[in-house]
Amino acid sequence: MPILNKDMQVCISLAARPSNIGTRFHNYLYDELGLNFVYKAFTTSDLEGAVRGIRALGFRGCSVSMPFKEAIIPLVDNLEPSAVAIESVNTVVNEDGLLTASNTDYEAVEQLLAEHAVDPAQRVLLRGSGGMAKAVVAAFRGAGFDDLTVLARNADAGRALAERYDYTWTADEPRAEYDVIVNVTPLGMRGDHETALAFGEEHIERATTVFDVVAFPSETPLVQAGRAAGKTLITGAEVIALQAARQFERYTGVTLTADQVARASEFSRAE
Numbered sequence: 001m002p003i004l005n006k007d008m009q010v011c012i013s014l015a016a017r018p019s020n021i022g023t024r025f026h027n028y029l030y031d032e033l034g035l036n037f038v039y040k041a042f043t044t045s046d047l048e049g050a051v052r053g054i055r056a057l058g059f060r061g062c063s064v065s066m067p068f069k070e071a072i073i074p075l076v077d078n079l080e081p082s083a084v085a086i087e088s089v090n091t092v093v094n095e096d097g098l099l100t101a102s103n104t105d106y107e108a109v110e111q112l113l114a115e116h117a118v119d120p121a122q123r124v125l126l127r128g129s130g131g132m133a134k135a136v137v138a139a140f141r142g143a144g145f146d147d148l149t150v151l152a153r154n155a156d157a158g159r160a161l162a163e164r165y166d167y168t169w170t171a172d173e174p175r176a177e178y179d180v181i182v183n184v185t186p187l188g189m190r191g192d193h194e195t196a197l198a199f200g201e202e203h204i205e206r207a208t209t210v211f212d213v214v215a216f217p218s219e220t221p222l223v224q225a226g227r228a229a230g231k232t233l234i235t236g237a238e239v240i241a242l243q244a245a246r247q248f249e250r251y252t253g254v255t256l257t258a259d260q261v262a263r264a265s266e267f268s269r270a271e
Contacts, residue, residue: 116209137162
């Protein structure tokens with residue numbers, strides 16, 4: 001990476017609990033490609049002030065995580081279709097003080113469904129109703145899936161999410177009759193829930209595709225079970241790497257190769 005200098009472009013992230021994944025991913029590639037950029041993670045209790053700072057200091061871009069994904073919308077100038085589709089933002093690009101927001105989570109999920117050739121005619125069961133669930137459900141709708149059930153204990157959030165995209169909601173785990181099962185909850189995430197299996201064996205056995213959005217660890221109990229059962233897998237590691245690659249392209253104008261994304265992703269996750 002070039003020595004810090006007055007012309008270096010700065011990209012940041014804003015999150016309640018910043019991690020090193022994005023910092024390591026972006027800076028690894030800046031270094032490899034010799035780009036005059038640096039990336040730094042931040043948290044804030046003053047989102048409006050932080051956005052003013054992005055404008056005033058000329059920061060090139062900003063990754064946005066919870067709980068700021070919706071709150072930042074009135075603070076930017078333009079919304080790309082990916083952000084409009086779900087009323088949620090995870091990427092902001094600054095062009096001479098004009099802030100344009102998008103959602104690369106949505107884009108990543110939609111691209112992965114296509115890359116893994118998941119048939120839109122298949123039935124989908126999705127567990128979760130939080131912010132990331134909104135991006136995933138919207139991506140399924142955008143990819144042409146008509147039969148999706150949102151499984152969520154939070155009745156208000158689950159029903160609202162399903163109704164927004166003309167899908168079905170249930171609070172009780174239904175019978176194992178779905179072709180695609182998707183986990184968008186903390187079940188399997190490193191910490192208190194890391195040993196939890198998001199779906200029972202019957203659902204895994206019945207499904208043809210197992211999709212776990214949890215990114216850390218990449219080998220969640222659900223992913224391990226799906227791999228053992230010979231299912232098509234879509235992992236959270238794929239989602240986070242692809243959405244970061246989309247951000248990188250917006251910030252720098254450089255389109256990454258699959259190999260570059262894979263190596264940066266591996267480096268970003270190293271402990």
